């Protein structure tokens with residue numbers, strides 16, 4: 002699995018605990034160093050600026066890619082190509098509607114209207130929704146799966 006913009010491992014750690022092999026990528030080496038892996042053999046960390054072309058270390062293919070609370074619109078297409086056939090892409094982002102109640106995150110970090118389609122591209126949609134969550138944030142959740150043939 003690939004955890005994109007993994008930070009301190011909020012997603013990476015439970016994935017490792019569940020027995021998955023995880024590649025965690027983030028621009029911050031400090032954050033990645035804080036990931037407290039029970040079994041370091043199952044964790045690979047990659048320091049990379051995701052606004053730049055994806056590094057060879059992230060070639061994959063991955064059975065699943067998660068990207069939570071990080072937005073780089075140019076990134077979605079690259080992530081899709083790193084999925085194995087049948088692999089899953091899961092993205093969760095606060096949306097622009099969130100600005101009705103919260104000044105932050107600022108707009109560039111928020112999913113715009115129609116971003117669900119931009120994220121999914123040619124992936125098969127599995128489940129997606131947008132709405133106010135128990136956390137008090139308005140979030141978009143997108144889950145897609147790579148088909149056998151992808152343009």
Ligand SMILES: C[S@@+](CC[C@H](N)C(=O)[O-])C[C@H]1O[C@@H](n2cnc3c(N)ncnc32)[C@H](O)[C@@H]1O
Pocket residue numbers: 005006007008009010011012026027028029032049050051052068069070071
């Ligand atoms: C809001 S945090 C989310 C972290 C984690 N996904 C989570 O849900 O807790 C955003 C993360 O994006 C990372 N980040 C920001 N700009 C980045 C960039 N250009 N390339 C890679 N990571 C970046 C930050 O270092 C931070 O860890």
